[in-house]
Amino acid sequence: MRDKKVCIIILAYTVLMIAISLVGNNFLLDMVVLTGLWAFAAQAWNIAGGYSGQFSLGHCAFFGIGAYTSSILYCNTGLSPWVGMLIGGVIAAIVAAVYSGICNKLKGHFFALATLALGQIMYIASVQLTSITKGSVGINIPFKPGFLNMIFNSRATYAYIILTFVLLLTLFTYFIQKSKYGYFLYAIRDNERAAISLGVRGLQLKMGSFAVSAFFTAIAGTFYAQYILFIDPDSLLVLFLAVQMAIIAIIGGTGSYLGPLLGSVILIPLSMLLRAKINFVSGLDNLIYGLILMAVVLFLPDGLLPFILKIFKNRTGKKAMEKYPKGELNLDAKV
Amino acid sequence: MLKCDSVSVVFGGLTAVNKVSFNVDENEILGMIGPNGAGKTTLFNAICGDAKSATGKVSFEDRDITPLTTDSRCRLGIGRTFQIPQLFETLTVKENIMIGALCRVPNISSASEIAEKIMELLEIKDLGAHYPAVLTIGQRKRLELSRALATQPKLLLLDEIMGGLHYNEVEETVALLKRIREQGITIFMIEHVISAVVSLCDRVTVMNRGGFIAQGTPSEVMENNEVINAYLGRAEDA
Numbered sequence: 001m002r003d004k005k006v007c008i009i010i011l012a013y014t015v016l017m018i019a020i021s022l023v024g025n026n027f028l029l030d031m032v033v034l035t036g037l038w039a040f041a042a043q044a045w046n047i048a049g050g051y052s053g054q055f056s057l058g059h060c061a062f063f064g065i066g067a068y069t070s071s072i073l074y075c076n077t078g079l080s081p082w083v084g085m086l087i088g089g090v091i092a093a094i095v096a097a098v099y100s101g102i103c104n105k106l107k108g109h110f111f112a113l114a115t116l117a118l119g120q121i122m123y124i125a126s127v128q129l130t131s132i133t134k135g136s137v138g139i140n141i142p143f144k145p146g147f148l149n150m151i152f153n154s155r156a157t158y159a160y161i162i163l164t165f166v167l168l169l170t171l172f173t174y175f176i177q178k179s180k181y182g183y184f185l186y187a188i189r190d191n192e193r194a195a196i197s198l199g200v201r202g203l204q205l206k207m208g209s210f211a212v213s214a215f216f217t218a219i220a221g222t223f224y225a226q227y228i229l230f231i232d233p234d235s236l237l238v239l240f241l242a243v244q245m246a247i248i249a250i251i252g253g254t255g256s257y258l259g260p261l262l263g264s265v266i267l268i269p270l271s272m273l274l275r276a277k278i279n280f281v282s283g284l285d286n287l288i289y290g291l292i293l294m295a296v297v298l299f300l301p302d303g304l305l306p307f308i309l310k311i312f313k314n315r316t317g318k319k320a321m322e323k324y325p326k327g328e329l330n331l332d333a334k335v
Numbered sequence: 336m337l338k339c340d341s342v343s344v345v346f347g348g349l350t351a352v353n354k355v356s357f358n359v360d361e362n363e364i365l366g367m368i369g370p371n372g373a374g375k376t377t378l379f380n381a382i383c384g385d386a387k388s389a390t391g392k393v394s395f396e397d398r399d400i401t402p403l404t405t406d407s408r409c410r411l412g413i414g415r416t417f418q419i420p421q422l423f424e425t426l427t428v429k430e431n432i433m434i435g436a437l438c439r440v441p442n443i444s445s446a447s448e449i450a451e452k453i454m455e456l457l458e459i460k461d462l463g464a465h466y467p468a469v470l471t472i473g474q475r476k477r478l479e480l481s482r483a484l485a486t487q488p489k490l491l492l493l494d495e496i497m498g499g500l501h502y503n504e505v506e507e508t509v510a511l512l513k514r515i516r517e518q519g520i521t522i523f524m525i526e527h528v529i530s531a532v533v534s535l536c537d538r539v540t541v542m543n544r545g546g547f548i549a550q551g552t553p554s555e556v557m558e559n560n561e562v563i564n565a566y567l568g569r570a571e572d573a
Binding site: 178179180183184186187189190191193194195196197198199200201202203255 | 383385404405406407409410414415417421422423424425426430433434435437438439441442443446482483485486
């Protein structure tokens with residue numbers, strides 16, 4: 001393997017897999033599974049929200065589409081969730097591409113609001129379409145362990161699967177970031193008008209990246225359903241879920257394949273530990289969690305990753321700042 | 336090479352460009368001058384496909400490009416710069432240029448080579464690893480020009496590329512544009528720096544209130560009474 005970063009990623013994965021096989025504690029395993037799940041979902045969100053600048057607050061819609069599609073197919077026809085997962089992913093991708101196309105002209109906050117509406121539409125649909133989704137009653141997935149059913153006795157198996165998912169998606173994102181599409185997505189995020197004037201196919205790339213992002217988010221949805229074995233609109237299609245994906249990526253650092261991993265490795269165990277340990281005053285855990293988020297956003301608005309990278313190496317931009325101090329511009333030199 | 340036929344752009348009740356027809360010939364440098372708000376940049380946007388409400392017909396190399404999007408017009412060979420540089424602030428100078436090159440070449444390494452060559456030509460090689468935030472206005476404009484050149488245009492639309500530059504920077508840019516023209520690139524430029532217009536342009540058009548009021552060689556245009564009244568002003572008025 002020529003690429004050093006790929007080697008490090010695969011090495012970290014291998015070490016984690018071995019570590020899981022040594023862990024017997026259910027709470028710890030649950031923490032690993034949820035951290036992996038949210039790392040995966042945030043990584044998927046990052047493809048749209050971080051790379052192409054399509055800040056979405058509606059990714060719970062795709063999460064829900066994934067969970068509902070595979071669960072409905074499994075419970076009604078017995079179709080393996082492994083297949084249902086892919087079908088859900090494709091449906092989510094199509095919905096996402098169409099929605100991104102419709103919202104192409106909306107920028108920034110307005111795009112975020114439009115995606116918020118998508119999540120809400122899906123929530124209402126899942127509550128109302130009782131004949132398909134069983135509405136607010138929710139769907140219970142019968143516990144029949146087996147690989148084809150994607151249901152397992154041991155939490156460790158779930159951990160192995162989700163970590164493998166995270167590895168594959170991280171490598172996928174890494175290679176996209178390095179390719180010309182990565183450059184194009186950054187260009188669109190920074191200045192769409194300029195990117196298009198340089199021949200970048202803006203609309204297609206935005207639709208494509210949103211679809212890819214939705215595809216993987218739906219896969220996270222299926223995994224969640226198979227892990228919890230119960231789905232209903234209030235646990236899947238709520239704003240909290242969409243915000244969670246965004247927050248993990250933002251706290252970690254958007255627009256990089258490491259940001260969402262870092263974000264979830266810090267935030268998910270933190271919130272679980274706070275909930276488990278600080279339970280003497282109701283709500284105190286959430287208060288502390290909120291304060292920590294606020295502190296990060298206030299003091300490290302670019303997320304933790306750039307901060308950590310800065311500690312490791314002195315960036316060229318900083319040196320350049322010293323070389324070209326502000327105020328050197330001469331604006332009144334017209335002839 | 337470029338032919339505009341009765342091009343109009345209307346914003347609500349305001350007609351920014353009013354039935355303008357003209358040609359840009361192969362390998363010429365055509366200048367466009369005119370007071371602020373005359374519709375010059377809007378006309379550029381209409382040529383690039385960046386003005387949604389544009390009507391009329393735009394042809395490029397005998398092909399009707401009116402229905403084409405901005406990005407496909409760029410791939411046909413129309414490059415542009417913006418009046419206020421629109422840079423990719425999170426990418427380095429070199430990466431900014433590579434984005435332009437990537438619309439022609441399929442992989443990163445050849446885009447990187449093209450970027451190196453252009454940085455050499457435009458004498459910004461030592462800025463390659465820097466971020467746009469640290470550039471002076473002159474360097475920002477030059478980066479925009481480099482990026483547009485990286486798309487290998489046949490026609491280059493330059494929107495006030497000399498605005499805000501030092502006198503010696505203007506001279507450098509004039510020499511640079513001459514070199515670019517020698518490579519067979521046609522240039523259509525909006526410019527307020529009259530000395531640059533006079534020394535560079537083969538022809539000059541003057542725009543006022545959405546329409547052309549004069550066209551001709553620089554000296555013909557400078558002596559036109561209507562142009563003097565609308566834009567240049569008289570020495571005794573000053």
